[in-house]
Amino acid sequence: MPELPEVETVRRGLSPAMLNAVISKASVNRPDLRWPFPDRMAERLTGARVIALRRRSKYILADLDTQETLLVHLGMSGRMTVSGDPLGQFAHTHPHAQKHDHVVFDMDNGARITFNDPRRFGAMDMMSTDAADAHPLLTKLGPEPLGNSFDDAYLMERLSKRNTPIKSALLDQRIVAGLGNIYVCEALFRARISPLRKARDIGKNQVKSLVPVIRQVLSDAIDAGGSSLKDFRQADGELGYFQHSFDVYGREGDVCHTPDCATTIERITQSGRSTFFCSQCQR
DNA sequence: CCAGGAACCTGTACGC
DNA sequence: TGCGTACAGGTTCCTG
Numbered sequence: 001m002p003e004l005p006e007v008e009t010v011r012r013g014l015s016p017a018m019l020n021a022v023i024s025k026a027s028v029n030r031p032d033l034r035w036p037f038p039d040r041m042a043e044r045l046t047g048a049r050v051i052a053l054r055r056r057s058k059y060i061l062a063d064l065d066t067q068e069t070l071l072v073h074l075g076m077s078g079r080m081t082v083s084g085d086p087l088g089q090f091a092h093t094h095p096h097a098q099k100h101d102h103v104v105f106d107m108d109n110g111a112r113i114t115f116n117d118p119r120r121f122g123a124m125d126m127m128s129t130d131a132a133d134a135h136p137l138l139t140k141l142g143p144e145p146l147g148n149s150f151d152d153a154y155l156m157e158r159l160s161k162r163n164t165p166i167k168s169a170l171l172d173q174r175i176v177a178g179l180g181n182i183y184v185c186e187a188l189f190r191a192r193i194s195p196l197r198k199a200r201d202i203g204k205n206q207v208k209s210l211v212p213v214i215r216q217v218l219s220d221a222i223d224a225g226g227s228s229l230k231d232f233r234q235a236d237g238e239l240g241y242f243q244h245s246f247d248v249y250g251r252e253g254d255v256c257h258t259p260d261c262a263t264t265i266e267r268i269t270q271s272g273r274s275t276f277f278c279s280q281c282q283r
Numbered sequence: 284c285c286a287g288g289a290a291c292c293t294g295t296a297c298g299c
Numbered sequence: 300t301g302c303g304t305a306c307a308g309g310t311t312c313c314t315g
Contacts, residue, residue: 002308002309003308006308034292034309034310034311058309058310074308074309075292075308075309075310076292076293076307076308077293077294077309100293118292118293119292119294119307119309120291120292120293121291121292121309121310123310137310162286163285163286164286171309173309173310180309181309182308183308271286271287272287272289273307274306
């Protein structure tokens with residue numbers, strides 16, 4: 001479920017419950033997700049105060065006052081939900097434990113954060129905060145698509161060397177970090193670029209339009225997620241209301257959203273993943 | 284190094 | 300109701 005906008009939504013939802021609070025108890029209910037949890041993870045988390053909650057690409061990073069950082073990836077099916085009462089105004093109540101609740105944090109403010117991940121493609125790790133940027137999962141990531149270093153000169157340079165479809169190139173986290181299958185499809189539709197085009201064949205002007213389109217589609221989705229974050233309890237990274245405004249993703253056979261375009265959205269498979277597009281509008 | 288496919292794992296939707 | 304199949308928002312690993 002989570003691409004950059006959903007992870008950012010989760011991060012924002014966790015903040016009121018976790019930031020500046022102490023993990024009074026960490027429950028680790030199995031030895032691993034995609035990989036084994038780090039050695040003594042529960043002990044290293046228990047008693048630690050969260051002093052910053054950051055995001056890099058699709059990773060959430062919680063800096064602790066123990067000089068360590070907790071890294072979390074939600075994989076395909078990971079969720080982090082907040083329950084309880086951080087403000088201490090009401091009785092603390094939590095939902096019953098669910099299947100696949102693999103890690104649970106009880107905070108000293110009464111909040112409970114539950115990490116649930118049926119498919120277990122998610123991951124958690126811990127490392128020294130000083131060396132967080134050097135974590136193997138982070139070092140090869142490309143620039144943040146909403147950051148300053150992601151611009152058309154950079155993207156042109158990276159795409160010009162790739163003999164793969166633009167769809168695959170934009171999914172490559174080494175080129176730009178945070179896009180996933182949904183938002184690549186949506187961005188290519190907005191930029192009117194066919195997902196089948198070779199990355200190296202995308203013209204300079206189209207690359208120039210692609211950069212702001214990528215930024216906009218992600219910003220729109222973050223805004224939609226934010227609007228669905230009614231209160232601190234809804235930190236589950238659902239696609240929020242943005243899923244109701246997809247132009248192409250999941251719309252196979254439906255009519256294109258471009259005014260006066262009667263073409264129906266196609267679904268094809270590219271490197272094992274579904275691509276949705278309008279063959280009339282996207283060239 | 285590049286490109287493409289399999290693998291990881293569980294749940295759900297759908298056709299028969 | 301049950302069974303088999305396809306598919307799912309991600310990423311690494313292996314092969315050529």
